[in-house]
Amino acid sequence: MPDTVWKKCVVVAGLAVFLLSFPLLVRDAFLLRLFTEALMWIGLAITWDLIAGYIGYLNFGHGVFFGFGAYTTTILFTKANLPFALSLAIGGGVAALAALIIGWPVLRLRGAYFAIATWAFGRAIMQLALVLDVTGGPDGMRLPPFLNPHFFAYVMLALVGATYIVLWVLLERAPFGLKLKAIREDESGSLAIGLNPAKLKLQALVLSAAPAGLIGGVYAYWITFIDPSSVFGDLVTDQAVVMAVFGGLGTLIGPAIGAVFFLTFKTYFWAYLSDFQVLYLIILGVAIAACVVFLPDGIWGAVTRRQEGRRALRKGLSLNQRAAAPPAHPSAAGTSVRPSVRPRDGEEE
């Protein structure tokens, strides 16, 4: 369908131009900060969704990888005086290594066990950061300030953009994504058709941890101060979860939309209602719970559902008018969309 391909190209190109030129055109430091933070949360939300949406494992310790990256980068940068780029790369590597070590036993657990184990792991690591000397304990760590918001906007853009493209190619174009979805639909079944779920899950976890670690490293240098509760705390994971669930699990664009939407809300909330800080937790919780009950596919899921339905209707009508041989069957609608793009096939169990 060249028409839609053309449309998609225009949209993607427009988005790229917008993202690349935004930091140059905007002189407002606040907007630039919001831009950078939005990119950061997009990165965290899509990497969380890689595990939750594509494999169906809930990683409630995603913040750990973010924190590993932030702390490793900070320690190497300030204490070992390595250049920032090298510290950052090592930070990402450490996060990936942590994912490998932790994923090996924990990924053998299914469903709720996995969620609990990762959550407990996150809290244990936070405890560790609080008692160690090298992390500065509860006092946290300071980095030399580098006051160039454009630098951080572009670094974050490059990082998250690269992550998004890599994930999109791997998950939506390469067989890797289909394999992960096979695990989500039926893990034993995927084993039976010759996949190696243990290996695939570990690869996916490492793939989700490394960008999170890199983002953590950039975050640390950008904010110039980290402490255990700000990078290892529950809030990092919680917000990524809200964004991904709100936007729509099992897609890449959904969590990105959710991240932008939720971050905008959060920023305005903090700006105008900061007297009611604790309300934020309530809103976060209600948002998660309400999404699960009323919008289980997220915003993106609801939108695509509706479009699919319309397309099916149109197609069915045209088929009827032409009185073509195959009867208008509702499931025929899906053929206009690539099967791998649709998140929720075959779940009518």
Add this chain to the structure above:
Amino acid sequence: MLTLLPQAIIDGLLLGGIYLTVSIGFSLAYGVLHIIDFAVGEWIMLGAFLGLYLTAWTGWDAMLFLPAVFVVFAVVGWFTQPLIQRVTSGAKGRPVLMALVFTFGLALTFRGAAQTVFGIFTHSLPTELAAGSWYWELGPFMMTVPLVRLAGLVYALAITVGLTYLLKRTDLGLAIRAVAQHKDAAGLMGVNIQRTNAVVYSLYVGISAMTGVFIGAIISLNSGMGPDLSLFAFFVVVLAGMGYLPGVPWASFLLGLIQSFFLIFFNPSWTLLAVFTVLFLILLVSPTGLFRKGV
């Protein structure tokens, strides 16, 4: 150091009693409803605060309010369960995962609401028991048993025995076990699944809230204590094997002993790490818990 050994064991057992109460209702709820409730710690916290407000209002001993707290939260649980039921029985998506996310949201909401309403300060529940303690000296060994902790252990054992009786000797217990074993088959045999589920959930919420009163009297209470309690409930239940009720007491006492030994003989701030390491190793060796009976 060795003179502290009996004290460490006793502390461990008393602490294990607390963990037992935290996790037994939770394990029951998992065994029957097959949902992990991330809000378990928050139910405990809310129960503790209800106890606190009742004692502040009437001036009576906190222990007197256990039944009231149980009843109030059993009712709350009764009305919460249909929501969870709706999420888990939904035709679309992955119900189990969605239920996890849902209770996660519920927990955040409760914590936020508690911090808004009750503030962030730490309180303690006043009770007559807190003043008393037993003290022995036997040669070089000495032991102290605070009465309120002993009461906690007795409460834990009473709840365990009571639940065991309920499950093994009554018709309701038979229905609960049937639902836990096979929901659809139990439904075909005439068990009202909806109602059984609601009963189990309200039992669990009520027990958790009562536990909150004990924890408030034994340790302290504040609006941010939920996650740590949930964590320990999870530890116990994973050690015991998810949904395997007889394993819960052993796992609780093991966890209590590990923690008290760490507190007395090593660095207290490493306790949580030690506990996590144990959990990690056990999951490595046997992912279905100590007794290999989990689901």
